[in-house]
Amino acid sequence: QKGKLMHKLIQCMMCCIILFTFYSCVATKPASQVDLEIPKxxxxxxxxxxxxxxxxxxxxxxxxxxxxxxxxxxREAVKLLDLLQKINFNAVIFQVRPQCDALYKSELEPWSYYLTGVQGKAPDPFYDPLEFWIEEAHERGLELHVWLNPYRAHHVSGGPVSDSSIVIKRPDLVVEGAKIGLKGARIGLLAARGALKMLVTDYDESDLEREIEDEAEELEIRAGELEEMAEELEEVAEEFEDLHFTMKSEIDELNDLDWF
Known part of the structure; x- marks a missing residue:
């Protein structure tokens, strides 16, 4: 009898599972048929x-x-731009200053190692990579926006440090580590500002100029914010110094007490 009862229970469970599965398949609508209320x-x-x-x-x-x-x-640049055009992109953000250097003709910073394999060496035969990217991007209906790294002085993959590098020219501004950087955000932003101003002057392209002017304005704002932060930190440091002096005085007084 126990065996028959167990057999019937198993049959009932199987029926429930089959009915539940069937109901789920019938009741669930495909995603394409789900009614979505989109606000007018x-x-x-x-x-x-x-x-x-x-x-x-x-x-x-x-x-x-x-x-x-x-x-x-x-050829590599054209291949990338052709791909972006094909997959319906409409803008390119091109890194032109990876390590206080330049992938464009600059009077302030050396030619990038990533171009020629030697920092400070111009392309041969000569051409201006940024100018080329601007022209080719615009031919494909793509905006060209410049991307500058304001803080990195030298990357571990950036080849030997050359005499034209900021690491050699201004070692007082540089802090060394796995990636050599500039001391403090404010120094980095001010160093990048010179490059931005030169780009605005030398590259008279509407979208490029707007982008650089926006970045320059943002850098100015950020530099001002950093100065305010520095002043606030100085005030906090003074408060901590006062607190430390007060605590030390109180501890000295407690030590002078006759506890026993």
């Missing part, structure tokens, strides 16, 4: 910013390695 006043984006970052530090995206010929560099 839902804001529409006037324009999408579909951008790709092109990193030059450590030759992550372009060029594929240091020391390529001018023609090889151009």
């Amino acid at each position: 006043d839902f804001p529409k984006a006037e324009r999408e910013f579909r951008a790709a970052w092109v990193a030059t530090v450590a030759n992550i995206n372009w060029p594929s390695k240091p020391g390529l010929s001018t023609d090889e560099q151009k």
Whole structure:
């Protein structure tokens, strides 16, 4: 009898499982048939910013390695831009200052190691990579935005430190580590500001100029904020110093008491 009862219980459980599975399959609508209530006043984006970052530090995206010929560099750039156009991107964020250097003709900072394999050495035959990227991007209907790293003085993958590097020219501004950087955010921002101003002057391209002017304004604001933060930190340091002096005095007084 116990065996029959157990057999019936198992049958009932199986029936329940089958009915539940069948109901789930029938009751669940495909995602395409689910009714969604979209608000009538839902804001529409006037324009999408579909951008790709092109990193030059450590030759992550372009060029594929240091020391390529001018023609090889151009072919790789065109291949990347053709791909972005094909997959419907409309902007490129191009890294032109990976380590206090330049992937454009600059009077302030040396040519990038990631271009020629030697920091300070210009491309041969000569061309201006930033100018080339601007022209080729615009031909494909892509905006070109510049990307500057304001804090890095030298990357571990950046080859030997040359005489034209800020690491040699201004060692007083540099702090060493796994990645050599500039001492403090304010110094980095002020160093990058010079490069920004030069880019605005030398590259008269509408979207590039707007982007650089926005970055320059942001750097100015950030520099001001950092100065205010420094003043606040000095005040806090003075308060801690006063507190430390007070606590030390109180401890000295307690030590002078006759406890026993």
